[in-house]
Amino acid sequence: MGAGKSTLGRQLARRLALRFVDADHELEQRLGVTIPTIFEIEGEEGFRDREETVIADLTRLTGIVLATGGGAILRAASRTRLKQNGTVIYLYASPETLWERVRNARHRPMLQAPDPRLRLSELFTQRDPLYREVADHVVPSERDAVLRFVRSLEAGTQEA
Numbered sequence: 774m775g776a777g778k779s780t781l782g783r784q785l786a787r788r789l790a791l792r793f794v795d796a797d798h799e800l801e802q803r804l805g806v807t808i809p810t811i812f813e814i815e816g817e818e819g820f821r822d823r824e825e826t827v828i829a830d831l832t833r834l835t836g837i838v839l840a841t842g843g844g845a846i847l848r849a850a851s852r853t854r855l856k857q858n859g860t861v862i863y864l865y866a867s868p869e870t871l872w873e874r875v876r877n878a879r880h881r882p883m884l885q886a887p888d889p890r891l892r893l894s895e896l897f898t899q900r901d902p903l904y905r906e907v908a909d910h911v912v913p914s915e916r917d918a919v920l921r922f923v924r925s926l927e928a929g930t931q932e933a
Contacts, residue, residue, distance in 0.1 A: 774881060774883065774896070775866065775874035775875040776843070776864040776866045776871065778840040778843075778864055779840045781840075781914075781919055782795065782838045782840035784919075785838050788927055791837055791838050792837045792838070793837070793840070794831055794834070794838070795839075796827050796841045796842055796845060799831065800827045803827070804823070808842075808882060817882075820882075821847060824842060824844070824845055825851050828841065828848075828854055828855065829851075829854055832855060832858040833858070839859065844883065844896075844900070846900060846903040846907055847899075847903065852907045856907050860910070861908050861910075862909065862910045863905065863908035863912070864912055864914040865904075865912065865913055866914040868897040871893055876890070910922070
């Protein structure tokens with residue numbers, strides 16, 4: 774959440790002449806409601822069930838750059854599908870950086886907590902090892918590092 778997955782995904786897809794797919798947007802299109810609405814009606818577990826189905830469908834596609842939601846790696850089946858069916862890039866950002874990026878966002882269901890900053894830190898602690906388990910590349914989410922990584926992919930060197 775806030776690492777820049779959708780932003781990098783769009784740039785990467787454009788530069789590599791591939792189609793960009795955002796799993797969260799795909800889920801919203803399929804259901805005709807927003808993610809916050811899904812959380813409100815079905816809770817996190819219901820949302821994760823639906824997200825897992827979307828990830829299963831999208832990882833069957835080829836020639837795409839896929840941006841997942843920040844919690845997609847929580848389900849073992851999704852981690853396996855992502856790892857087996859593509860190259861996974863983990864955009865790493867510290868909890869402090871993530872907080873600066875998302876602190877004013879009102880549409881983030883996972884931050885609807887008495888202490889959103891603490892919640893973000895807890896999510897980071899839970900998810901960081903899972904991201905690293907799945908990742909083929911760990912790239913700092915700062916603009917310069919991301920640009921260097923994208924250029925290395927274009928050149929075929931993948932220096933990350």
